Amino acid sequence: MEDFEGKRILVIQTHGVESPTRTYSPLFYAMAAAAMEMDVMVWFTMNGTNQLKKGEAEKVQLDPASDVTLKTMLEQTIESGVKLRVCQQSMALWKMSKEDLVDGVEILGATSIIDLALNSAHVMYF
Amino acid sequence: MSDREEIRGCVILKNLYYLVDDHTWLTVNDDATVTVGMTDVAQNMAGAILHAKAKKVGTFREKGKPLATVESSKWVGPLKSPVSGEIIEINEEIIRDAQAINRSPYKNGWIIKLKPSKLDEELKDMLTGDAAVQAYRERIEKEDLKACRHVEGFEC
Numbered sequence: 685m686e687d688f689e690g691k692r693i694l695v696i697q698t699h700g701v702e703s704p705t706r707t708y709s710p711l712f713y714a715m716a717a718a719a720m721e722m723d724v725m726v727w728f729t730m731n732g733t734n735q736l737k738k739g740e741a742e743k744v745q746l747d748p749a750s751d752v753t754l755k756t757m758l759e760q761t762i763e764s765g766v767k768l769r770v771c772q773q774s775m776a777l778w779k780m781s782k783e784d785l786v787d788g789v790e791i792l793g794a795t796s797i798i799d800l801a802l803n804s805a806h807v808m809y810f
Numbered sequence: 811m812s813d814r815e816e817i818r819g820c821v822i823l824k825n826l827y828y829l830v831d832d833h834t835w836l837t838v839n840d841d842a843t844v845t846v847g848m849t850d851v852a853q854n855m856a857g858a859i860l861h862a863k864a865k866k867v868g869t870f871r872e873k874g875k876p877l878a879t880v881e882s883s884k885w886v887g888p889l890k891s892p893v894s895g896e897i898i899e900i901n902e903e904i905i906r907d908a909q910a911i912n913r914s915p916y917k918n919g920w921i922i923k924l925k926p927s928k929l930d931e932e933l934k935d936m937l938t939g940d941a942a943v944q945a946y947r948e949r950i951e952k953e954d955l956k957a958c959r960h961v962e963g964f965e966c
Contacts, residue, residue, distance in 0.1 A: 685863040685879070712886060719879040719888040752884055764887060 689721040694804040697732035704744045704754070707735060710810045711757045711766075718764040725804075726761065727797055728789075729771035732810075734778045736770055736789050755786075762788040771797065814966070815943045817950050820958035821850045821966045822943050823916055827936040829892045830945045835916065836892050836936065843898060844929065846877065847920040848889060850966065851946065853912050854958040856882040862908040864900040864922055871895065873932055877922045880911070893932040895924035909961065916966045 695714045699706035710726065717724045728736055735741050735754055744754035762768060768789045775781070775791070782791065792800075801807050815822045822828075826835040833852035837845050853859065864878040871877055876888035877897065901920050904910045911919035926932070937945050949955075 685865055687865070687869070716879065716881065716886045719876060719886055721876055721888075747884075750884060760885070 685720070687721075688717075690723060691806075692723045692725075692800075692804040693717050694800055694807045695724065695726045696807060696809045697726055697728050698730040699810060700731035700734040701740050701744050701754070702731065702734075704746055706810065707744060707754050708746055708757055710808070711761045713808060714766045715761055715764045718761075718766050724765070725767040725769055725800060727769050727771065727792075727800070729774045729797075730777070733770055733774040733780065736768075736786050737778065737780055737784050738786055741786065758786065758788075769797075817943070817947050818955065818957040819960070820854060820946075820950065820955075821916070822946050823966065824939045824943065826916065826942075827892070827933060827938045828942045828946070829890075829936055830942070830949055832890045832892065834890060834892045836933075838929070838933075839923070842926075842929075844893060844895070844924050844926050845920050846889070846892060846922050846924060848880065848911055848915055849946075850915045850958055851950065851955065853915045853919070854960075855955065856880065856885045858882055858961075859908040859911045862904045862911065862921065864905065865897055867897050867900060869897045870927075871897065871924070877924075880908070889921055891924070892936060893924065893926045894928055895926035897922055898925050899923040912961045913963050914965050918965075 695710050697710045714724050714726050741755035742753050769792045770789050772791050772793050813824050826837050828835050833849045859882045861881045871891040873894045877891045878889045
């Protein structure tokens with residue numbers, strides 16, 4: 685395995701709880717990159733924002749036979765060292781306040797994300 | 811006295827050293843190298859393992875740094891090095907067939923061999939024998955981990 689330690693990768697998630705099959709994979713890729721020692725951030729914007737509202741992610745379960753929900757995936761992603769950030773402007777779209785957010789997520793504005801994108805080795809957009 | 815214990819069906823071999831928090835085991839070989847792998851509990855939590863990728867032979871890893879990445883259909887994460895040392899051998903079998911880790915976590919499913927740099931010091935942080943069994947029992951019960959399900963051909 686090549687050594688990718690310290691490389692920055694930005695994952696942009698634009699899909700939310702209305703499309704469950706598009707929610708797990710970006711988090712899975714982020715966890716894989718973290719396991720490969722990369723500096724990983726997931727940026728939730730547009731519809732992606734709504735999965736971060738308290739009480740929403742636990743409703744999404746891709747495999748009924750598994751006890752893994754989207755909430756589990758988000759928690760595992762944070763535990764793996766991935767940074768989760770949400771678009772402040774998109775929160776308004778879903779009428780979300782800071783208090784509505786699940787733990788472990790920080791709010792950033794649009795200029796910050798442009799700065800992060802330009803300073804990342806790669807951007808994965810979903 | 812038995813050399814193994816089962817906790818909710820998960821096998822713990824008492825002759826190995828464990829870092830329970832990281833689900834890793836280690837054994838010291840006759841040539842002073844160490845062999846490292848994932849525990850039975852870990853392979854059970856991961857489910858059917860699809861891929862394993864290891865750092866290159868010759869890479870030096872500090873304790874706690876990833877030696878390899880392991881992924882299943884529902885989990886992906888690092889195998890953290892339980893001790894500091896240089897990677898001297900990778901188990902090619904698990905690279906070709908990662909489910910060897912499910913089938914034989916303590917034998918054919920070993921992952922990496924290291925030439926440790928400060929084994930005496932770092933081995934003190936690991937648990938073995940009854941202490942390891944007790945620590946694993948506490949973790950399994952605290953987290954209410956599911957009983958181990960073993961694939962056909964499981965051995966340990």
